[in-house]
């Protein structure tokens with residue numbers, strides 16, 4: 001028989017798409033990185049993909065910079081294009097965590113069409129588990145987190161001066177690169193980004209709520225507490241996740 005210890009040590013990536021919704025600063029990126037570390041679920045962060053284009057001075061990066069630096073949304077067709085390209089990569093064959101996408105109803109409709117289209121039939125089927133987790137947070141806490149946020153320009157990890165997670169010297173603990181303040185984390189731009197979230201992205205939450213696909217959690221707790229709740233939701237809505245764990249444990253122990 002397999003032991004309880006063996007059961008809990010086995011980590012299997014659940015197949016499916018997990019969309020992390022929430023205002024800027026709610027911790028979507030941090031939770032997506034946790035899901036990658038724990039379950040090997042690839043993170044597709046449209047913000048990071050766009051910043052990478054900007055850093056490499058691509059044509060797309062130049063178009064994106066005009067909007068992104070000022071906190072405005074980048075055009076739907078550009079963003080859907082980079083998500084399509086990324087979802088087609090081999091590591092996303094079993095699913096992915098979408099962090100910061102979709103941010104408009106138009107993007108949500110595109111995603112729906114894409115996941116069930118013939119083009120993507122190789123990697124996704126009608127049975128694909130799909131869940132949207134919205135991380136809620138009060139506006140004053142968002143301001144506090146965003147004004148204190150420092151990021152590693154190399155790996156994208158986020159730290160915060162107020163939570164004491166920024167050590168001395170001011171470098172990323174994983175790769176030693178100097179931490180920076182994101183240009184769009186400036187006070188007046190934060191305000192605009194939250195407004196845009198309310199106007200453009202809250203309707204996306206309603207779109208998924210109407211389809212019965214939305215779960216909401218409170219984000220102003222420790223990152224570990226938020227992560228535990230996300231895992232609990234995934235275990236509920238992705239029953240294959242548990243089944244896979246059982247199956248692997250059984251196969252390996254006889």
Ligand code: AMP
Pocket residue numbers: 024046047048050067068069071072073074075076079099100101102103104107184193
């Ligand atoms: P983030 O890192 O998710 O806060 O995104 C940084 C910036 O990239 C945003 O303020 C937007 O300018 C742009 N961006 C990221 N994701 C999207 C998206 N799904 N749609 C439009 N613009 C986006």
